[in-house]
Amino acid sequence: MKVEEVITLDNGIHYLLIEEVEYEEKKYFLAVESTEDEIVYSNFKYFLETQENGEFFVEEVDDTTLVRNLTLIVSASQIAETYPELGKQMLEELESH
Amino acid sequence: MMYEGKIINKATIAYLKGLLSEQTLLDPLAVESTEEKEIISAIRILSYAKINTDEEEAKLAKDSSYEKKSERTIGGISFAGTNKEILEQATQVRDCLKHNPLVKMDSAIASKTLYKENDTFELTLKDGEVLTFKKPIIVESINPSDIASTEAYLKSFYEKYNKEALQKYYKSRKYKGKTPRIPYPHELFVFTNGEAKIRKSTEPCTYYEKVVELTSVKKDRKKAKHFFQKRKELALAKKDTENKKEESNVTTKRHKVINRVPGKEFFKKIKDYFVKEGEEEEWKQAWNSIVPFAIAGVFLSVFKFTPFGDAILKGLVSCIKFVPKAFINASKLIPYFRGQLLLSSAMLSACTFNLIMLISLAGVGVFTCVAIKKRLKKIKEKTVQESLQKESETKEPEDPKKTEEPMPPLLPDLEQAEKNKRESTINIGNLSGCMLRMNEVKTQIKECEFLQENLDDPIAAQNNLEVFFNTLLTQENEKLAEGLVDEPTYNKNVAVLTNAKNDGTLLNQHNNEIRKRLDERIAKLKYKLDLLLEQYDIIHFGSSAQMTAGKGKTI
Numbered sequence: 001m002k003v004e005e006v007i008t009l010d011n012g013i014h015y016l017l018i019e020e021v022e023y024e025e026k027k028y029f030l031a032v033e034s035t036e037d038e039i040v041y042s043n044f045k046y047f048l049e050t051q052e053n054g055e056f057f058v059e060e061v062d063d064t065t066l067v068r069n070l071t072l073i074v075s076a077s078q079i080a081e082t083y084p085e086l087g088k089q090m091l092e093e094l095e096s097h
Numbered sequence: 098m099m100y101e102g103k104i105i106n107k108a109t110i111a112y113l114k115g116l117l118s119e120q121t122l123l124d125p126l127a128v129e130s131t132e133e134k135e136i137i138s139a140i141r142i143l144s145y146a147k148i149n150t151d152e153e154e155a156k157l158a159k160d161s162s163y164e165k166k167s168e169r170t171i172g173g174i175s176f177a178g179t180n181k182e183i184l185e186q187a188t189q190v191r192d193c194l195k196h197n198p199l200v201k202m203d204s205a206i207a208s209k210t211l212y213k214e215n216d217t218f219e220l221t222l223k224d225g226e227v228l229t230f231k232k233p234i235i236v237e238s239i240n241p242s243d244i245a246s247t248e249a250y251l252k253s254f255y256e257k258y259n260k261e262a263l264q265k266y267y268k269s270r271k272y273k274g275k276t277p278r279i280p281y282p283h284e285l286f287v288f289t290n291g292e293a294k295i296r297k298s299t300e301p302c303t304y305y306e307k308v309v310e311l312t313s314v315k316k317d318r319k320k321a322k323h324f325f326q327k328r329k330e331l332a333l334a335k336k337d338t339e340n341k342k343e344e345s346n347v348t349t350k351r352h353k354v355i356n357r358v359p360g361k362e363f364f365k366k367i368k369d370y371f372v373k374e375g376e377e378e379e380w381k382q383a384w385n386s387i388v389p390f391a392i393a394g395v396f397l398s399v400f401k402f403t404p405f406g407d408a409i410l411k412g413l414v415s416c417i418k419f420v421p422k423a424f425i426n427a428s429k430l431i432p433y434f435r436g437q438l439l440l441s442s443a444m445l446s447a448c449t450f451n452l453i454m455l456i457s458l459a460g461v462g463v464f465t466c467v468a469i470k471k472r473l474k475k476i477k478e479k480t481v482q483e484s485l486q487k488e489s490e491t492k493e494p495e496d497p498k499k500t501e502e503p504m505p506p507l508l509p510d511l512e513q514a515e516k517n518k519r520e521s522t523i524n525i526g527n528l529s530g531c532m533l534r535m536n537e538v539k540t541q542i543k544e545c546e547f548l549q550e551n552l553d554d555p556i557a558a559q560n561n562l563e564v565f566f567n568t569l570l571t572q573e574n575e576k577l578a579e580g581l582v583d584e585p586t587y588n589k590n591v592a593v594l595t596n597a598k599n600d601g602t603l604l605n606q607h608n609n610e611i612r613k614r615l616d617e618r619i620a621k622l623k624y625k626l627d628l629l630l631e632q633y634d635i636i637h638f639g640s641s642a643q644m645t646a647g648k649g650k651t652i
Contacts, residue, residue, distance in 0.1 A: 005359055009352035056354035 001049055001056055006034065009058065015045070021070050028061065028070055046070050409446065531632055538626045545619045552608050565607045566598050 001007060003020050019030035027049045046067055047058035061067055552558060570591065577587040597603035 001354065001357060005357045007354045008356035010355050011352060050351075056357070057351055058354055059351045062350070 001029065001058075003029070007031070007056075007058070015047070015058075019074050021046075021073050023066075023070060023073060029058070030070070030074055031058075412446065531629055535626060535629045538622050538629060542619055542622045542626070545615045545622065549612060549615045549619075552612060558604060558608065561607060561611070562598065562604045566594065566603060569594055 001017060003017050005017050006014055007017065008014050014034050015031035016034040017029045017031050021028040021030065029047045029049060030044060031047050032044050046061035048061055050057045050059060061070065552561070573582070573587055573590050573594070576582045577584065582590070594603065597606070
């Protein structure tokens with residue numbers, strides 16, 4: 001899976017993949033619920049991507065700490081564009097933890 | 098999630114700036130500190146920028162001067178008109194915001210912001226220009242210095258339907274070799290220090306805002322207070338809903354992805370729209386590098402299609418190879434020529450070209466040989482100089498007695514140098530320079546030896562003593578004049594010097610010092626002379642050996 005794709009889960013819900021985050025050698029996606037026509041809702045989730053027999057599975061991240069870390073990573077990359085020092089500091093802090 | 102994307106950014110900045118604790122960042126609802134509450138409230142307000150017009154409406158409705166004209170800023174949007182009109186406008190905006198991206202226009206930018214039907218906004222800028230936006234936008238301009246650039250940017254945005262503005266942004270931004278990223282529709286425009294910047298938000302909606310510095314967040318605390326309570330209630334309600342949802346979906350956390358397609362509406366449109374800009378830039382660069390070759394290619398192609406041009410080209414190609422071949426090929430091209438004149442001119446051109454080529458080649462050959470020789474000469478000189486320098490740095494001066502040994506005869510070497518001069522002119526400069534330096538050193542040695550001998554001469558010794566005494570006396574006078582010594586000390590020093598002069602101590606001291614210095618000087622000069630002799634031998638016999646093979650090196 002990759003960013004900018006719309007995935008459809010087995011429960012029929014569509015998600016738009018917005019950001020990709022590599023964390024502890026696992027691939028996470030920040031996704032937002034959307035319709036087939038890509039009308040998005042304010043329902044963001046982090047998905048852990050897994051593969052089995054060439055098929056993709058996603059697992060919603062519900063661990064608060066993990067969500068926070070993923071959010072920080074995403075934010076750090078965004079903040080780094082505007083505030084390079086802050087972004088750097090943020091990533092360093094994450095690494096130190 | 099506790100935060101939505103646009104809030105987490107600001108909250109994280111606040112956290113990194115030390116304004117919020119980690120616990121608050123993690124769970125803003127559990128915060129107890131008033132300071133942090135206010136900051137969170139401000140962040141929420143500034144992030145959401147939603148217009149909570151409920152209270153404003155109530156105030157306006159209660160206002161006795163309902164028909165009085167005024168200007169008000171509600172939720173960051175400036176409204177002008179009677180209170181009734183303002184209320185209507187604010188209601189329209191609020192309704193619009195329920196289904197559309199957020200709108201916020203600072204009063205400093207637009208003196209009047211009116212929401213029109215069909216989801217359009219009419220903005221009246223300070224200079225009276227009215228802009229109508231098809232989609233709601235959100236702009237906050239807190240820093241007054243940003244107003245001018247923001248206005249200009251908005252105009253640009255408006256005129257070019259966002260395309261040119263983004264293009265301008267991309268041009269102004271230093272990518273350092275990276276390919277310009279396709280902007281997401283949910284990217285935020287950030288106005289900082291008068292420059293339009295862009296940053297990506299996790300909020301997938303099209304809106305624009307100015308980055309809110311936390312210094313300005315504090316200013317909005319009062320305004321933020323009444324929002325916080327409401328936001329808290331909403332957040333709590335949302336949290337409860339999420340918890341319930343999570344509980345109901347405990348067993349279905351893991352889902353299989355049954356289909357995945359590339360984003361169309363959300364990303365592709367933007368990609369199709371903007372990627373051309375990036376490609377255009379790349380193509381422009383590529384084109385700039387190709388243009389000369391393309392022009393040359395077109396010119397040659399056109400030229401080749403003419404009989405004369407074709408013949409000339411073939412003739413030139415042949416001429417580059419060999420003269421005879423060129424003539425043969427040229428003769429084969431006769432059917433292409435239309436008349437004797439063309440043939441003659443082509444042959445003449447070919448011959449001239451060939452002659453020029455030969456002369457050029459010969460010139461290049463000669464030039465290359467000369468350059469190589471010069472280069473070798475320089476390398477050799479440099480090597481010798483480096484070795485001499487290295488030796489002089491590392492090698493200690495030998496025993497002076499050793500240097501008093503008879504110097505190697507210079508005359509035969511000079512004769513040999515004169516002989517080699519006839520054979521080669523390469524090392525003339527080096528030999529002459531080396532000999533000159535040797536003569537100088539020899540002269541200096543002789544001068545030193547002469548001075549040493551004269552030290553024992555009574556007349557010279559007396560003269561030296563007077564000079565030495567006067568020098569010391571002058572030094573003492575200067576010390577007194579500068580106040581370094583007082584008068585009694587000065588008198589005492591002068592008396593000591595005079596006594597030393599009279600009893601011969603000063604003379605002995607002076608002579609010993611001079612003799613010692615001269616010895617050192619002579620030793621160094623002799624050592625230098627040895628090095629020069631060695632250099633002379635290297636240059637002389639080395640070059641001689643190279644130039645006259647079989648003679649051997651006599652070093």
